[in-house]
Amino acid sequence: MAASPSPRAMAPDTERVLIVDDSAVSRAVLARIIDASDRFAAVGAVPTASAALAFLERERVDVVLLDVEMPGMDGLTALPQLLAAGQGARIIVVSSLASDGAESSIRAMALGAADTLVKPPMGQRLAHFSDMLLEKLMRLSRRGPAAMPRATGAEPATPARSSAAPQDDTSPVAVPALGAFDIVTIGASTGGIHALSQLLRELPPSFRQPIVITQHLPGSFMPYFAAQIAVLGQRPCDVATDRMRVRPGRIIVAPGDAHVGAVSLGDGAAAVRLLTEPASSGCMPSIDPMLASFSDVYGARMVAVILSGMGRDGAEGVRNVRDAGGKVLVQDQASSVVWGMPGTVAQAGHADAILPPASIGRALAARRPS
Numbered sequence: 001m002a003a004s005p006s007p008r009a010m011a012p013d014t015e016r017v018l019i020v021d022d023s024a025v026s027r028a029v030l031a032r033i034i035d036a037s038d039r040f041a042a043v044g045a046v047p048t049a050s051a052a053l054a055f056l057e058r059e060r061v062d063v064v065l066l067d068v069e070m071p072g073m074d075g076l077t078a079l080p081q082l083l084a085a086g087q088g089a090r091i092i093v094v095s096s097l098a099s100d101g102a103e104s105s106i107r108a109m110a111l112g113a114a115d116t117l118v119k120p121p122m123g124q125r126l127a128h129f130s131d132m133l134l135e136k137l138m139r140l141s142r143r144g145p146a147a148m149p150r151a152t153g154a155e156p157a158t159p160a161r162s163s164a165a166p167q168d169d170t171s172p173v174a175v176p177a178l179g180a181f182d183i184v185t186i187g188a189s190t191g192g193i194h195a196l197s198q199l200l201r202e203l204p205p206s207f208r209q210p211i212v213i214t215q216h217l218p219g220s221f222m223p224y225f226a227a228q229i230a231v232l233g234q235r236p237c238d239v240a241t242d243r244m245r246v247r248p249g250r251i252i253v254a255p256g257d258a259h260v261g262a263v264s265l266g267d268g269a270a271a272v273r274l275l276t277e278p279a280s281s282g283c284m285p286s287i288d289p290m291l292a293s294f295s296d297v298y299g300a301r302m303v304a305v306i307l308s309g310m311g312r313d314g315a316e317g318v319r320n321v322r323d324a325g326g327k328v329l330v331q332d333q334a335s336s337v338v339w340g341m342p343g344t345v346a347q348a349g350h351a352d353a354i355l356p357p358a359s360i361g362r363a364l365a366a367r368r369p370s
Contacts (some may be wrong), residue, residue, distance in 0.1 A: 005316050013051050015141060016060065019045040020052040020075070020082075021067040021094070026119065029153035030065055030094070032057030033130045040137055047071075056085040059125035064138060066113075068095040068104055076104065079111045079184025090114040090140045090337065094133070096121070101331075106224050110232075112194040114140055114337050139310060140190070140338070176353045178327055178367050182244070182268070182301040185294050185316075187287030189216040189309025193228070196307065196359040200233040202361025208248040209367075212240075212260060212294065214287045216309065219256020226253050244272040261293030287341075291317025300325030300347055305360055306351075307331045309341035318350045327352045329360050 010016075012239055019030045024047075031042035039061070048070055066080055066338040068075040068283050075093060082091060091113045096115040097104040105116040115136050120129045151223070183357065188196060192215050192349050210271050217225055222239045229251055230237035237251040240260045244252065248267070258274040265271055273293065279286030291314065292302050304321045306314045326350050330342035335356040346354050353363065 015040050015062040015137075016043040017041065017063045017065060018043065018052060018055060018059075019059040019065045019069070020047075020049060021045070021065070022047045022070040023067075025122075026067070029126065030133075031261060033126075033133055033139075037134055037137075039141065040134075044316040049073040049075060049082070052078070053081060053085050056082070056087075056089075059191050061086065061089050063140060064089050065133075067089050067119075068093060068097045068108075070296045074311055076107055076111060079108065079113060081132070083112050092117060092133075092136055094119055103224065106193070106221065106228050109193040110197050110228060112191065112337065114190050129352045157227050176329075176363055178303060178363055180301065181303045181327065181367060183207060183270075183294065184211045184303045184305065184364060185290055186211065186213045186305040186307065187215075187290065187314040187341065188213070188307035189308070189311070189313065189338070189341060191199050191292075191308030192216070193225075194308075194337070195331055196229065197232045198357035199298070199305070199307070199364075200229070201363040202370070203233065204357050205234060205364050207365055209364075210246050211251045212246070212254075212262075212290065213251065214254040214260060214285050214290045215284070216283055216313070217256060222253060228252075229253060240272045240274065242274045245272045246272065254290065256285065259285045259289040259293075261289055262297040264297045279313075280316060281311065283311075283313050287314035288317040292320040295320045295324040295326055298326070299323075303329065303364065305329045305331075306345050307357065308336040308338055308341045310338045311340050312344040314341050315344045315348065315350075318348075322350055327353060329353050329363065331355055331360070 017034050019027050019042055021027050031045055034040045034042040046052050046055055050072055064086060066075045088127045093108040093113050093116045096119045099118045108116050117132060117136060211232040224237050226237045233251050235251060237248055240252050240254050258276050261273040262270045263273045275289050279288050281288055295302055304318060319330055330345050330351040332354050333339040336342060345351050
């Protein structure tokens with residue numbers, strides 16, 4: 001397929017997709033799947049990242065499907081440039097290297113990809129791959145997801161999309177005075193890994209408050225995610241297990257098959273309690289039970305952070321945090337890949353501050369002593 005607009009007539013609300021893959025066969029297959037839908041159109045297909053950047057100088061697209069292994073600049077190296085050139089386009093990495101838990105998948109999401117999808121081997125039936133690709137496109141759609149069955153751990157509908165690509169926070173932003181706190185809980189989803197990387201790099205080694213993270217990811221990602229977070233946060237990170245102690249200077253991430261909660265051990269100490277009851281958001285793990293449980297234990301000495309993500313997971317738990325006297329910080333719209341979760345909290349008036357991720361990190365680092 002040539003790098004030119006799709007020949008079929010497009011409705012005004014049709015979403016435009018650019019395919020970046022060095023395989024002519026893969027480009028043709030992806031274009032066929034996309035053009036068979038009534039919501040998306042393949043408006044371009046190019047074999048290299050440099051050709052994609054040139055295309056984005058001329059054309060606006062909503063989504064970029066990006067391969068990893070390509071001649072010249074590989075897809076992961078090009079990803080930040082494509083995000084900037086795409087001016088709000090969401091990137092889905094589609095590659096044989098993008099299986100759940102693979103290093104390439106984690107790197108792609110840390111760099112700002114909205115999602116990943118493993119490319120099936122040649123000769124394999126494409127029906128499942130086609131369904132998965134269209135489902136991911138619909139979840140990222142500016143029109144909102146179509147009604148469809150949702151797998152366990154998938155994000156709820158009603159995304160509110162940012163109108164701009166996620167931005168690195170380099171400009172000075174006033175940070176709020178948080179006062180003293182004993183723990184930080186963070187909820188994140190689509191675009192959250194990139195936001196987490198910006199937040200965590202602002203925390204100095206002297207920051208000793210424990211951090212607990214619920215990130216919407218499949219369970220197979222979690223060991224790799226924890227390893228990535230340990231590098232980004234420059235402190236140990238563990239996948240939560242039942243009865244694990246909450247310790248200073250460490251990070252805990254929710255597993256893929258349970259929500260992470262807390263139980264008081266007395267004298268200010270706490271341990272992890274894994275929760276498996278279904279959450280109202282439908283997510284597993286879910287942010288809401290994490291916030292509700294930790295606010296019961298830590299009360300006013302807790303900070304909750306809601307980063308980029310689709311839907312409204314965290315909106316109920318934030319109320320528990322506020323009722324207990326804790327603080328709530330949410331990511332701003334301009335830096336979010338999807339402003340659903342933080343936007344819901346902000347629009348309800350439950351955020352103490354709305355900031356880019358790096359500014360959230362600086363606010364946490366500037367805490368006043370007890």
